[in-house]
Amino acid sequence: MSIKAIQCVAWGGPELLQLRDVELPEPGPRQVRVRVHAAGVNFPDVLIIQKKYQMQPPLPFTPGAEVAGVVEAVGSDVTTLKVGTTVAAVCGIGGFAQACIVEAAQCMPLPPGTPMDLAASFGLAYGTSWHAVRDRAALQPGETLLVLGAAGGVGLAAVEIGKAIGARVIAAASDEAKLAICKEHGADEVINYEDDDLRAALKALTDGKGPDVIFDPVGGKFAEAAFRSIAWRGRYLVIGFAAGEVPSLPLNLPLLKGASIVGVFWGEFAKREPAANARGMLELVRWMGEGKIKPRISKHYALSEAPQALMDMAARRVVGKVVVAP
Ligand SMILES: NC(=O)c1ccc[n+]([C@@H]2O[C@H](COP(=O)([O-])OP(=O)(O)OC[C@H]3O[C@@H](n4cnc5c(N)ncnc54)[C@H](OP(=O)(O)O)[C@@H]3O)[C@@H](O)[C@H]2O)c1
Incomplete structure (x- = not known):
């Protein structure tokens, strides 16, 4: 057959x-x-x-x-x-x-x-974003989360998860239609990173403090600008490189901000830590039942x-x- x-x-x-x-x-x-x-x-x-x-x-x-x-x-x-x-x-x-x-x-x-x-x-998109934002970055209520590529699969999931945790979410994407959708899914603020200067916009939106957690599935030219804006004790989540280029960062930057560069590999996490992944899935399903996330x-x-x-x-x-x- x-x-x-x-x-x-x-x-x-x-x-x-x-x-x-x-x-x-x-x-x-x-x-x-x-x-x-x-x-x-x-x-x-x-x-x-x-x-x-x-x-x-x-x-x-x-x-x-x-x-x-x-x-x-x-x-x-x-x-x-x-x-x-x-x-x-x-x-x-x-x-x-x-x-x-x-x-x-x-x-x-x-x-x-x-x-x-x-x-x-x-599973793959929300599992990845839960593992990144909740588990690896331990985002706290009241902190600020910046999501790059925010209208994509893992990006929109990260926006919703950030809001479900009680954070302030800044969504960055390449056009106004995508940014409007990020707002529909709960983003508090939006930045068009193709038209606006990412660093200047982040400074203005955070009173110069910068985002506590940065979720980056894009890489390329935005990575260094975003990292230079990160808050003291910030966590920079390396999710992927949709732009095609794997960026390099000068290591003095995390030193100066007391910040962490945090790798995220959901497939390996799900295999090595199935109980933790199952906890994530249960929390996601609960949030979906409460209307906090709407894929x-x-x-x-x-x-x-x-x-x-x-x-x-x-x-x-x-x-x-x-x-x-x-
Ligand atoms: N680490 C992990 O465990 C894990 C798991 C799943 C996915 N990922 C990675 O996460 C990234 C996003 O995956 P996804 O499934 O969410 O993809 P997606 O839905 O296509 O989202 C990717 C976003 O990246 C932005 N982007 C910027 N430059 C791009 C380019 N040259 N080509 C394509 N997109 C570009 C786009 O937003 P704008 O147009 O607004 O810029 C797009 O919305 C990928 O790199 C993927 O490999 C990692």
Whole structure:
């Protein structure tokens, strides 16, 4: 039997991806096969097909790092899941397909009625931003959080998490429409970092003190300007480098501010510290129930349109989360 899958057959941009018929995959002893109802789109999907991500699977492979769907086959050692269970799962690769293989330990059973698109686009972005803002930076009520790339997947999640904690949130993004959406999701102040001088704007908005915590999924030219503005005892969260350039910072800067540069790698955190990650997920689900976080899914794509979804993400056209629905 075969299924439809988006395949990366050569390293390069999304335009090289192909929709192909592939053999239905069989789960190993500790794995399950999930019939994919929705697959979340994340920036690492853009990187992995270009051989720019830390994990480099052999060609050909199917990208797509997280899914929601129904378990349709279980491996011989799996006791925690059964056929018919609805789950959300982080699979790393394989998600842009009609079915994919996932480690049973990476599956989270879903309460009845959970929308599949929401389930497929929640864990990676909100998990990353919770781990960063709550766990690594220990953001406190009343502190100021600056979020760069604030209208993107992890960025908008960080804005909402900052507000749920009780912080003042400054959102920075590249155009007015994106900034209006950040305000809708709770940002107290906004900065257009393409048009305005980031340092001057931060100085004005914080009475010269600077933000206590900076969440940076962008890197590139904004990193040093943002770090030079950080408050005394500030925490600078290194999330990713969507701008393409990994910035370098002079080490006298953290010395002068008594500030920390804090690395964030959610995938590794979730593997090494599953209990802490589960605590984060529970808090996020509680906040969602209280209406404090409202994930924004701005667009749905058919499976054949997954390459277009990745092109839109690479071209900065995505707001919040987008989803591929096979
Ligand atoms: N550390 C971790 O554990 C972890 C986990 C998940 C994701 N990440 C990383 O976090 C970053 C964001 O991921 P995401 O899924 O939230 O992506 P996303 O939704 O595409 O958001 C990225 C944002 O970066 C900004 N950006 C600036 N220059 C860009 C460029 N040249 N190309 C694309 N975007 C650019 C865009 O905002 P403006 O247009 O407003 O500038 C965009 O909204 C990526 O680097 C990803 O690898 C890290």
